[in-house]
Amino acid sequence: MCNACGNPAAPGHWTEAGAATPSDRLRARFHRARVLDDILRPYGLTAHDGGVVPGIQLGTMAGASSIVHNLSEVWAEAERLRGAPIDPLDPRYLDDL
Amino acid sequence: MTSDTRLRLTLLGGYLGSGKTTWLRHQLHVGAFGPRVHVVVNEAAETPVDDALLVGAEGMTLLAGGCCCCVGREEMIAALRRLCDARSRLSATEARLERIVLETSGLADPAAIVAAIQGDPVLVNHIVVEETVVAVDALHALAQLATEPLGRRQVGAADRMVLTKTDACAPAALATLRATLATLNGHATVSAAVLGVEAALPALSADAMPVPLPDLGGEDARGPIQPTQVALPEDLDWSAFTLWLSALLHARGDDLVRVKGVLRTPAGRLLLQTVRKVVQSPEILPEQGVSRSDNVIVFIGRGYRPEDLGRSMRRFLSPTRTT
Numbered sequence: 001m002c003n004a005c006g007n008p009a010a011p012g013h014w015t016e017a018g019a020a021t022p023s024d025r026l027r028a029r030f031h032r033a034r035v036l037d038d039i040l041r042p043y044g045l046t047a048h049d050g051g052v053v054p055g056i057q058l059g060t061m062a063g064a065s066s067i068v069h070n071l072s073e074v075w076a077e078a079e080r081l082r083g084a085p086i087d088p089l090d091p092r093y094l095d096d097l
Numbered sequence: 098m099t100s101d102t103r104l105r106l107t108l109l110g111g112y113l114g115s116g117k118t119t120w121l122r123h124q125l126h127v128g129a130f131g132p133r134v135h136v137v138v139n140e141a142a143e144t145p146v147d148d149a150l151l152v153g154a155e156g157m158t159l160l161a162g163g164c165c166c167c168v169g170r171e172e173m174i175a176a177l178r179r180l181c182d183a184r185s186r187l188s189a190t191e192a193r194l195e196r197i198v199l200e201t202s203g204l205a206d207p208a209a210i211v212a213a214i215q216g217d218p219v220l221v222n223h224i225v226v227e228e229t230v231v232a233v234d235a236l237h238a239l240a241q242l243a244t245e246p247l248g249r250r251q252v253g254a255a256d257r258m259v260l261t262k263t264d265a266c267a268p269a270a271l272a273t274l275r276a277t278l279a280t281l282n283g284h285a286t287v288s289a290a291v292l293g294v295e296a297a298l299p300a301l302s303a304d305a306m307p308v309p310l311p312d313l314g315g316e317d318a319r320g321p322i323q324p325t326q327v328a329l330p331e332d333l334d335w336s337a338f339t340l341w342l343s344a345l346l347h348a349r350g351d352d353l354v355r356v357k358g359v360l361r362t363p364a365g366r367l368l369l370q371t372v373r374k375v376v377q378s379p380e381i382l383p384e385q386g387v388s389r390s391d392n393v394i395v396f397i398g399r400g401y402r403p404e405d406l407g408r409s410m411r412r413f414l415s416p417t418r419t420t
Contacts (some may be wrong), residue, residue: 003136020406024191028335031336032336032337032339035334035337035340036340039340039344039413069137070221071339071343072343072347073338074343075344075347075348076347078293085348086344086347086348087349088341088344088345088348088409088412088413089345089348089349089350089401089405089406089409091405093409094405094408094409094412
């Protein structure tokens, strides 16, 4: 644990299951950030994970940014930055194919 | 992968007077929970507990300070932490506690207790909630389910339902109850017990009809709880899938009573299950060859169109790059 930032507090978020070795975990982090970025772009948000700083960096096109620790927090924070809910079952989202 | 050495916890729930203690006492008597088991009993009313429970268990803790899913939560967390602490002082090679059975009060929502344990930074490192067993009173459950939202939540949270008092219940009434339970919770295994002793349960005939359960105010206004199966693609991207599921649970966690399934990942077969917004840490299952139920996730919930789940997932798994 890093005593400056207090990470990691929990023994692996459930979304990190399935990656056993450190290199797998790092690769999974990069990959996940890339997919998340693709998903958030239509909402006017960006996601970035440099692999060094713990957590995922979320940002808006206007420059506001924040760091979240896991995927449960991502969505709450993305909604806050966006100012509107993000619902994967929203008909407008589903029909935008 | 190192094997998981955390304590196993079995949660035993069920409505008031549904036969939880009777069932537990017999299970401890026959050693169903293994040799080193500690029993934690929560009594909403402050009544003394039968010492007979102690037979077959290594120790017992009584939580009498109120229901542990709400007012007694702090006390429950503290008691579980003490157990974990005592266990951690022993070397892994010594004979130490293997399992906790937590018998909830009849007024507890098992999902809230699971959430409390997994939300505690200490307990989540020491305890795996392995199974939720819910005792269902075969004589009175239908009446309770018709009027009590709590009874429905308890049934909805179960991994295993034990029908009690089935000897006193007419076969037709029992079939109706089972069909009704299946509408509330289609994935739990169902067994029967009379005074704790396992009883044979006849095959459910196809003409057993569930009793329509009346709406109980706001909670049921979003339609009936129904199971939906979503088949996952062979080459599933686990990262994208977790992104989708976490977004779904964030937005619809209160509607999704239960999500359960086995996924094939590069690390092996992964058992995934959630209760409302809480995801249990996924377990790697042993390989059993190709199983038909792999890569199918069951969603149990309400308030959405079933076909939207699959569409939404595919949308997430193949986002169109806009930059």
